[in-house]
Amino acid sequence: MSEHPSVSQLVSAKAIDARAADWLERRDSEEWTEEDDVAFLAWLAESHIHMVSYLRLKAAWSRADRLVVLRQPSPVPGGEAPRLFSVVVRIAAVFVVAALLTTDLRLATAPQPKTYATALGEHSRIALADGSSIELNTDTVITVSNTAIVRVVTLEKGEAFFEVKHDAKRPFVVMAAGHRITDVGTRFFVRRDPGRVEVGVTEGRVAFKALARTGALQLAAGKVVVATQNDVVVTTKSSTALTNELAWRTGMVVFNRTTLAEAAAELNRYNHERLVIADPAASRLLIGGKFRTNDVETFARVARDLLGVRVKDEAGEKFISR
């Protein structure tokens, strides 16, 4: 995963530490709610930088627990630092600390996410213990954190289709590039491309909260939301259009008046042999039809026969021009 640039690079380590410290302090307090837990786990799952920042502060803060050996019989008079501990106390403390040190530092609170991945052209289905399932499209990485009160899936890259067994007590949350999708009893897909996240609902309802927005959008079946750096656009699609978008689940891809450039980009998600549209005139031609995701050959032949373009094989790439 380290090949991908981290989200974090946009935010300073200091700011992330401040956020991690905030979580850490609040987790200790009485006012911690289940909602906080969902938000906390989602934040943790968002980036490895968040995780390491939290682990580091948590470890240091736990180490400070050993200061308790410095506790005096009478309360510390407000204000004075414990400069005043006697030598005897200090020596005794060393032995207590030595004993404490042998105990494990394991972090009981941290979730234990599992990572699943598919290679280019691969497709796999994961059955979760709660009866939900996740289908991974080509070149996809997800992380699943299952806890008693929340299920968090982070889409690191690629595309996945979710069939969620709804559980009001254990919300199902998908994080993608900082956007948050919460299931309300549902089938939906999430696709993450550089700078763009798309969510489509085929059944039921989800709540979508964009990274930079405060409120969440309620998306019913047929709704598709596309979030980019600055915009969040919601459209309605027919069930046929949605089914077509999900044709990858059966190893197919459907084009309908799609430009050659878009069609090539789509097929390139699945294959090592890349399609390169070599001239702008060819890239604007429209193509339609249903193709196997792994059959570049047929696509190229159809394009040649129907659109009259030329196809040239070169060094594992197919160059298409007029």
Place this chain on the structure above:
Amino acid sequence: MAEPVEQSRENAPQRPQGVVVSTSDAEAWFVREVLPLEATLIQFLRHNWRNKSEIADLRQEVYARVFAAAINEIPEKPKPFVLTTARNLLINRMRDDQVVRIDAVADLDSVDIAVDEPSADRAIIAREELRQLQDALDRLPKRARQAVILKKIEGLSRREIATRMGIAEKTVKRHLTEGMCALADTLYGADGNRRKKA
């Protein structure tokens, strides 16, 4: 100039489809093996990177990369792994900046990252630990120190601390989080190391 090596790609083999990797081991390993190397890591970054204001960000990025790699496979030798990751990150950054700092790269190449120091005796570590903690505590700003003492030594809640110190809970929270960050910096970072050698 040596050919830069992409650490992450070498050490993170392609995960086969459907394989499950748990991160709990990676977390425990990170806390146990990597955090104690922070002083060394920071020293390395300071020595090889001119913009000192970026050190904390670089350190965090190195941690994230090391952690990501550890989820796939726990590296056998933490220290060389951490320093090699740091080295590759710096090389990538230089490339991105389009500024080739030949002197810096030369330094990076000459770093002996194979050496692992023997671990110290447990009792010595314990004594050192308490001293370090006290040092760290002493170096906190006065109000933050008070709040941390009341929390960690007296075991008081945020509300009780607020009452005791006669300040708002919100302010206690700020002192505590400030204390957490400062403690981590002193306990793991270059600050603690400098102090130890003084």
